[in-house]
Amino acid sequence: MNTFKTYSERAARHPNACARALFELMERKQTNLSVAADVTTKKELLAIADGVGPFICVLKTHIDIVEDFDQDLVDQLTQLSKKHDFMIFEDRKFADIGNTVKHQYGKGIYKIASWSHITNAHTVPGEGIIHGLRDVGLPLGRGLLLLAEMSSKGALTQGAYTSESVAMARRNQDFVFGFIAQHQMNEHDDEDFVVMAPGVGLDVKGDGLGQQYRTPDQVIKESGCDVIIVGRGIYGNPDQVEYQAKRYRDAGWKAYLERVQKQ
Numbered sequence: 001m002n003t004f005k006t007y008s009e010r011a012a013r014h015p016n017a018c019a020r021a022l023f024e025l026m027e028r029k030q031t032n033l034s035v036a037a038d039v040t041t042k043k044e045l046l047a048i049a050d051g052v053g054p055f056i057c058v059l060k061t062h063i064d065i066v067e068d069f070d071q072d073l074v075d076q077l078t079q080l081s082k083k084h085d086f087m088i089f090e091d092r093k094f095a096d097i098g099n100t101v102k103h104q105y106g107k108g109i110y111k112i113a114s115w116s117h118i119t120n121a122h123t124v125p126g127e128g129i130i131h132g133l134r135d136v137g138l139p140l141g142r143g144l145l146l147l148a149e150m151s152s153k154g155a156l157t158q159g160a161y162t163s164e165s166v167a168m169a170r171r172n173q174d175f176v177f178g179f180i181a182q183h184q185m186n187e188h189d190d191e192d193f194v195v196m197a198p199g200v201g202l203d204v205k206g207d208g209l210g211q212q213y214r215t216p217d218q219v220i221k222e223s224g225c226d227v228i229i230v231g232r233g234i235y236g237n238p239d240q241v242e243y244q245a246k247r248y249r250d251a252g253w254k255a256y257l258e259r260v261q262k263q
């Protein structure tokens with residue numbers, strides 16, 4: 001099973017360029033940590049990106065919550081991604097018909113496709129959403145994750161919804177390289193979807209607004225996910241951002257090593 005292979009073994013065999021680049025980066029930096037930097041000012045976002053940069057493989061953004069967004073923010077994030085060697089993932093959660101998401105991805109104020117290596121989409125509108133995003137993203141070498149399972153309590157992303165989402169990914173593997181989910185999704189050896197899992201915390205179980213946390217061990221070792229996405233657990237206390245990033249990086253990497261040693 002691919003779950004028990006190392007990230008570099010998976011990089012060597014992966015048909016999707018975005019997945020290959022991510023696995024190579026993870027092995028090079030020895031990290032499977034993605035930080036969700038959900039802050040509302042440019043200054044805070046850049047400070048977090050620079051502080052956690054050495055410890056992460058992916059910086060996950062919600063660019064539309066930044067009150068003083070401008071092109072300079074994107075330019076500086078891009079420079080930081082080169083300086084620290086991480087990928088940028090704009091967590092846009094597209095959810096409209098193909099024609100609309102094309103514009104949302106490539107145009108408007110944010111021009112997400114021009115700077116974000118990875119983005120994601122809900123599958124609720126059907127496969128046209130993937131085709132619309134692919135028209136814009138594939139020529140730029142971008143990759144897409146589908147939301148197959150959500151971390152929040154009562155999420156409707158289960159059963160047939162999840163399996164249909166996986167089937168959509170299977171039919172679009174040139175652009176779709178994985179999922180936001182809570183478990184690994186591969187059904188056989190020819191399949192190697194990357195799973196990034198949010199809802200990760202070492203100290204608390206929830207946030208009072210439906211979020212549910214599991215530990216890096218549960219996510220990486222027991223559920224076979226590849227990347228842990230951690231937000232408030234890392235930036236929640238501004239004095240401890242780097243300390244917590246190291247702590248989660250170490251916990252995620254240890255869980256991965258233990259998993260691949262089982263093979």
Ligand code: S5P
Nearest residue numbers: 036149150151152198199211230231232
């Ligand atoms: O199912 C999901 C999918 C996502 S992308 N649950 C989530 O929490 N997320 C995102 O992960 C969410 O938008 C936020 O940016 C991050 C979790 O943040 P935390 O502060 O709860 O760790």
